[in-house]
Amino acid sequence: MATVIKAQRNPKDYEGLKPVWCPGCGDFGVLNALKKVLADLNIDPKDIALVTGIGCSSQISSFLKAYAFHGVHGRLLPVATAIKLMNPHLTVIGAGGDGDGYAIGLSHFLHAVRRNVDITYIVMNNQVYGLTKGQASPTAAFGFVTTSTPQGTRERDVDGVKLALAAGATFVARGFSGDVPQLVRLFKEALQHPGFALVDVLSPCVTYNRVNTYDWFRENILNLDEDPEYDPTDRVKVLTKIMTLDRIPTGLIFKDPSSKPYSRLLLKDPDNPPALEELRVRPELAELQEQFV
Numbered sequence: 001m002a003t004v005i006k007a008q009r010n011p012k013d014y015e016g017l018k019p020v021w022c023p024g025c026g027d028f029g030v031l032n033a034l035k036k037v038l039a040d041l042n043i044d045p046k047d048i049a050l051v052t053g054i055g056c057s058s059q060i061s062s063f064l065k066a067y068a069f070h071g072v073h074g075r076l077l078p079v080a081t082a083i084k085l086m087n088p089h090l091t092v093i094g095a096g097g098d099g100d101g102y103a104i105g106l107s108h109f110l111h112a113v114r115r116n117v118d119i120t121y122i123v124m125n126n127q128v129y130g131l132t133k134g135q136a137s138p139t140a141a142f143g144f145v146t147t148s149t150p151q152g153t154r155e156r157d158v159d160g161v162k163l164a165l166a167a168g169a170t171f172v173a174r175g176f177s178g179d180v181p182q183l184v185r186l187f188k189e190a191l192q193h194p195g196f197a198l199v200d201v202l203s204p205c206v207t208y209n210r211v212n213t214y215d216w217f218r219e220n221i222l223n224l225d226e227d228p229e230y231d232p233t234d235r236v237k238v239l240t241k242i243m244t245l246d247r248i249p250t251g252l253i254f255k256d257p258s259s260k261p262y263s264r265l266l267l268k269d270p271d272n273p274p275a276l277e278e279l280r281v282r283p284e285l286a287e288l289q290e291q292f293v
C-alpha cells in the first residue's frame with residue numbers, strides 16, 4: 001500500500017486577506033504566531049474552525065486561511081463549543097477582544113471555562129474597545145482616561161486570568177504581542193491541551209491606548225516562564241502568587257495535567273467520534289408530540 005506523505009506546511013499556507021489593522025497593532029503578533037504554530041503542527045486549513053466575535057481583533061478570522069465564523073459581539077464561545085462538540089476532529093480556535101470576552105461575553109466565558117470543551121481561546125487584550133474608537137474596556141486600569149471616561153474610569157479592572165483560575169480552568173496562559181516566540185510556545189501548548197485553554201495576550205492598541213504601550217508592558221510584566229521555581233500545576237499556589245504580584249504575570253500560568261475535556265465525559269467513544277449524520281441533533285416530531293400533546 002502506498003504511503004501518503006503529508007507535505008510540511010509553512011506560515012504562508014495560512015495567509016488569508018491582507019490585514020486592515022493599524023500599522024503596529026499588537027494583533028499582528030497574534031496572527032503571525034498563530035500561522036507559525038499551525039504550520040509547525042501541520043494542521044490542514046480545512047480542519048481548522050476559527051470563531052470570532054466583533055472587534056478589531058475579531059477580524060482575524062478574515063486574515064487567517066481556515067474555516068471561519070465571524071459572529072456576534074461576545075457570543076463566540078457558544079458557537080465554538082457547538083462546532084467542537086459536533087465535529088470533534090476539528091481544531092477549534094476562538095479569538096476576540098477583551099471587550100468581547102470579558103464584558104458582554106463574560107458569562108459565556110466563565111461557563112466555557114468550567115465546561116472544559118477542547119477549544120483554544122485567544123483574547124487580544126488592549127484595555128480598550130478598539131473598533132468603536134477607544135472607550136474603556138473592563139480590563140482598563142482604575143483611573144484610565146478615554147473619550148467615554150474623561151475623568152478616568154471609576155471601576156476596578158477585570159483580570160481574565162484570575163477569573164478563569166477561580167472558575168476551574170485547566171489551562172491558563174498569558175502572552176505579549178511583543179514576544180512572538182513566547183506566543184508561539186504558548187499557542188502550541190494550548191492547542192495540544194485536552195480541554196479549554198485560555199491564552200490572554202497583552203496586545204497594544206497603538207491608536208487609542210497611549211498608556212499601555214509596548215514599552216509600558218516590557219516594564220510591567222513578569223515572565224513566569226523564566227522562573228525555574230515556578231510550579232504551574234498547583235492552583236492554590238498559582239492563585240496566591242498572582243494575587244500578590246505587583247507586576248503582570250505572563251507565560252504558562254496554570255495547567256492541570258489530568259484535564260479531561262467535556263467530549264471525553266460526553267461521547268461514548270471520543271476516540272472514534274460518530275459521523276455527523278449519526279448524531280441525532282434534532283428531536284423527532286413524534287417524540288415531541290408524545291411528550292407535549
Ligand SMILES: Cc1ncc(C[n+]2csc(CCOP(=O)(O)OP(=O)(O)O)c2C)c(N)n1
Nearest residue numbers: 054055056057073097098099100129130131
Ligand atoms: C451586541 C453589540 N453590542 C455592541 C456592539 C458595538 N461594538 C462593536 S465592537 C465593540 C467592542 C470592541 O472591543 P473589543 O472586543 O475589546 O475588541 P477590539 O476592537 O479592541 O479588538 C463594541 C462595543 C456590537 N457590535 N454588538
Ligand code: SF4
Nearest residue numbers: 022025056130205206
Ligand atoms: S484601533 Fe487599535 S485595536 Fe484596532 S486595529 Fe488599530 S491599533 Fe489595533
